[in-house]
Amino acid sequence: TATRRPLMAGNWKMNLNHLEAIALVQKLAFSLNEKQLTDVETVVLPPFTDLRSVQTLVDGDKLLIGYGAQDLSPFQSGAYTGEISGAQLAKLGCQYVVVGHSERRAYHYEDDALVNAKVAAALVNGLTPILCVGEGLEVREELRHVPHCCGQLDAALQGLKPEQVAGLVIAYEPIWAIGTGKTATPENAQEVCGAVRERVAETFGKETADQVRILYGGSVKAANIAGIMAQPDVDGALVGGASLDAEEFVQICRFPE
Ligand code: PEP
Numbered sequence: 001t002a003t004r005r006p007l008m009a010g011n012w013k014m015n016l017n018h019l020e021a022i023a024l025v026q027k028l029a030f031s032l033n034e035k036q037l038t039d040v041e042t043v044v045l046p047p048f049t050d051l052r053s054v055q056t057l058v059d060g061d062k063l064l065i066g067y068g069a070q071d072l073s074p075f076q077s078g079a080y081t082g083e084i085s086g087a088q089l090a091k092l093g094c095q096y097v098v099v100g101h102s103e104r105r106a107y108h109y110e111d112d113a114l115v116n117a118k119v120a121a122a123l124v125n126g127l128t129p130i131l132c133v134g135e136g137l138e139v140r141e142e143l144r145h146v147p148h149c150c151g152q153l154d155a156a157l158q159g160l161k162p163e164q165v166a167g168l169v170i171a172y173e174p175i176w177a178i179g180t181g182k183t184a185t186p187e188n189a190q191e192v193c194g195a196v197r198e199r200v201a202e203t204f205g206k207e208t209a210d211q212v213r214i215l216y217g218g219s220v221k222a223a224n225i226a227g228i229m230a231q232p233d234v235d236g237a238l239v240g241g242a243s244l245d246a247e248e249f250v251q252i253c254r255f256p257e
Pocket of ligand 1 (some may be wrong): 173217239240241242
């Protein structure tokens with residue numbers, strides 16, 4: 001089996017202006033460098049308006065922090081008022097882009113076809129999609145969470161080649177655990193992350209499934225990360241609220257200690 005480098009990605013959501021972004025990235029970099037933490041990949045996902053400042057800081061100080069955006073347009077350019085293209089994000093040095101976050105699906109009516117188009121747009125521009133799947137409380141209570149997440153996955157990956165899927169990041173984020181303080185148990189996380197990897201193996205082959213990184217997201221904190229990371233099919237975390245606190249996020253990135 002391939003060795004997958006752990007990835008901790010901080011989704012800032014609609015928080016922090018560009019000055020606050022600089023302060024947080026500086027704090028993060030200071031703590032990470034102090035610990036020589038290179039075995040875990042650390043990524044921040046700031047709002048669009050902060051990206052240029054983060055780029056300047058990361059490039060200028062050669063920081064060991066990656067960054068990306070929280071969304072992108074499915075289109076390359078043109079008359080799409082208010083949208084940001086993958087080309088624009090790539091030009092700003094973004095490596096990653098979140099696609100299909102449950103908040104986008106819920107508040108911006110993003111459906112599976114749009115998520116699929118956004119995954120394609122990210123890849124065309126050399127960005128790594130962090131593709132989110134996850135079930136709401138009702139689906140979980142009806143015990144339909146595995147087929148639900150695999151269905152979202154199938155739709156989002158439609159038309160992709162195995163080598164494209166191998167480089168992806170998939171995030172399992174149960175909606176009932178996002179921002180609620182209710183974390184899935186490590187076993188809950190493993191059940192779906194394992195099923196997602198199996199589904200990738202069925203559709204794209206075992207080699208692809210061994211390479212693709214699968215994250216868990218939903219109320220991850222320093223206090224619960226170790227148990228989650230101990231699961232065989234969990235390769236990292238997508239962290240919302242706790243990523244806004246430098247100390248807490250660095251503690252999460254230092255889970256092996
Ligand atoms: C998220 O929205 O990606 C997330 C996991 O949020 P939180 O960690 O705040 O639950």
